[in-house]
Amino acid sequence: MPSVTAVAQSSGVVVEIGGLPIRLRCDSPDFLRQIKERYDGYVGSSNDADFDFEIELAPPGSVSHDEDVRVTWDSERWLMKRGDFRAEWNPSAARGRIQQTSNPYSLDSVLRIVHTLLLAREGGFLLHASSAIRNGRAFLFSGVSGAGKTTMARLAPPDAALLTDEISYVTRRDGRYSAVGTPFFGELARVGENLQAPIEALYLLAKGPKNKIEPIVGADAVRGLLGNILFFARDPEFVKLVFDSAFDFVRHIPVRRLTFVPDTSVWELIV
Amino acid sequence: MNHSRYVARSTAIAARALGDETMVMSATDSTLFTLDEVASVIWDAADGVTPLDEIVANKICTQYDIAPEIALKDAEALVENLAEHGILRLSDQPLAQSSSSRREG
Numbered sequence: 001m002p003s004v005t006a007v008a009q010s011s012g013v014v015v016e017i018g019g020l021p022i023r024l025r026c027d028s029p030d031f032l033r034q035i036k037e038r039y040d041g042y043v044g045s046s047n048d049a050d051f052d053f054e055i056e057l058a059p060p061g062s063v064s065h066d067e068d069v070r071v072t073w074d075s076e077r078w079l080m081k082r083g084d085f086r087a088e089w090n091p092s093a094a095r096g097r098i099q100q101t102s103n104p105y106s107l108d109s110v111l112r113i114v115h116t117l118l119l120a121r122e123g124g125f126l127l128h129a130s131s132a133i134r135n136g137r138a139f140l141f142s143g144v145s146g147a148g149k150t151t152m153a154r155l156a157p158p159d160a161a162l163l164t165d166e167i168s169y170v171t172r173r174d175g176r177y178s179a180v181g182t183p184f185f186g187e188l189a190r191v192g193e194n195l196q197a198p199i200e201a202l203y204l205l206a207k208g209p210k211n212k213i214e215p216i217v218g219a220d221a222v223r224g225l226l227g228n229i230l231f232f233a234r235d236p237e238f239v240k241l242v243f244d245s246a247f248d249f250v251r252h253i254p255v256r257r258l259t260f261v262p263d264t265s266v267w268e269l270i271v
Numbered sequence: 272m273n274h275s276r277y278v279a280r281s282t283a284i285a286a287r288a289l290g291d292e293t294m295v296m297s298a299t300d301s302t303l304f305t306l307d308e309v310a311s312v313i314w315d316a317a318d319g320v321t322p323l324d325e326i327v328a329n330k331i332c333t334q335y336d337i338a339p340e341i342a343l344k345d346a347e348a349l350v351e352n353l354a355e356h357g358i359l360r361l362s363d364q365p366l367a368q369s370s371s372s373r374r375e376g
Contacts, residue, residue, distance in 0.1 A: 223294075223303060223305070234298065239285050239297075239298035
């Protein structure tokens with residue numbers, strides 16, 4: 001008769017972000033427990049999954065943290081590696097393998113990469129941006145580190161549902177762009193609410209002496225967006241997909257410069 | 272000795288015209304370039320078989336008020352810069368455009 005531990009190993013944990021369920025299997029019940037805690041709110045209630053990943057834990061100290069992330073296509077699978085993980089994923093077989101230490105941050109990085117690759121096929125992307133839903137519509141606040149993404153999330157009023165303070169998940173389904181909650185957080189260290197809503201506007205952040213909104217159009221809008229999209233794969237077809245998605249996005253969604261004073265008054269403009 | 276140079280757009284890029292400008296992104300390092308109107312003319316004509324001096328003579332000097340030798344010098348500086356970033360290929364011989372394979376993900 002199988003033990004409780006054996007049942008946990010065979011079923012794994014299904015983490016569902018953006019409606020894409022991914023099953024994570026691992027021999028270590030402790031690590032599976034860490035995964036459940038880390039992705040609380042995004043752990044699927046069903047055991048069904050679109051993709052399966054087997055995680056092999058390496059001993060601590062057996063990895064280097066200096067190596068940059070590298071994502072390449074090798075005939076039928078994506079290869080992903082950084083100092084702290086090695087992973088491969090065959091989309092056709094719906095299976096992958098991850099070698100890492102028991103640091104959940106490594107798994108977080110692999111999941112981000114997998115989701116960027118999945119989203120690219122449907123015209124979506126991950127964006128360096130905080131995002132929130134207010135009055136049934138999603139607002140994205142994008143910028144480089146220090147631009148104010150987490151500040152905007154911290155200042156959000158009680159009626160705003162925070163989707164993320166760091167990495168926004170943008171989907172294009174049925175011809176509409178939506179923002180989806182993610183467990184990917186930044187300084188706020190808070191998992192976003194697992195909700196989604198149509199995107200109303202993308203704001204490119206700048207701090208200034210007073211609150212101000214200005215439209216950004218054409219090449220400036222595309223540049224502003226592309227500068228904040230997460231690109232992992234150094235792959236011509238992937239880059240072309242995301243590049244085209246950026247042009248399509250700015251055709252459909254208003255892009256604006258939001259210059260703001262870091263206090264709650266800025267949210268009076270976000271309606 | 273003066274000899275013809277050939278330029279071809281790399282396949283490891285994504286590019287799109289927006290008004291008079293052309294935006295080009297390198298697939299190898301995601302660097303984004305914005306080509307102005309004149310640079311866009313050279314980009315569009317970079318088919319690998321038309322010599323650069325011919326592109327400058329027929330596409331630039333006929334449309335813009337610029338001395339041919341200055342136009343060619345500027346064009347050479349431009350294509351060398353873009354070639355350094357891998358978004359254009361430069362050769363003393365005509366170049367064939369290559370293709371890439373499909374994948375999922």
